[in-house]
Amino acid sequence: MKLIVKLLLTALAVLVLSHFLSGIxxxxxxxxxxxxxxxxxxxxxxxxxxxxxxxPVTVLTLGLFLFVINAIIILLAGKLITGFYVSSFFSALLFSVLLSLFRSVLFTFLKEEK
Known part of the structure; x- marks a missing residue:
């Protein structure tokens, strides 16, 4: 059940970000x-x-290259899905960073109590 809620929250974040970013x-x-x-x-x-x-590149850049990997994942999703368009690498990079921030904020409300 929690997985479905996370996927729906991610879909909501994708919709919100697509309205604010012109390249998505x-x-x-x-x-x-x-x-x-x-x-x-x-x-x-x-x-x-x-x-x-x-x-090696990730270690050399102290983990900042992971942002590039996230952008590559977004670009790949843009190629695989009709109806989802990503205009450039920099749009994908900004989208991936903002999506990560939105998801972290939204998922804080789903933390389990022990």
């Missing part, structure tokens, strides 16, 4: 949910491979 276009609500699911799957499958392949 989401056609409708269903596409935003598909984008949230696709980003989650790409983060599980592709992101670890990219992190391992770029480990």
């Amino acid at each position: 276009i989401v056609s409708n609500y269903v596409t935003a949910i598909v984008v949230a699911v696709t980003i989650a799957v790409l983060n599980m499958l592709v992101r670890p491979i990219l992190i391992v392949l770029t480990l």
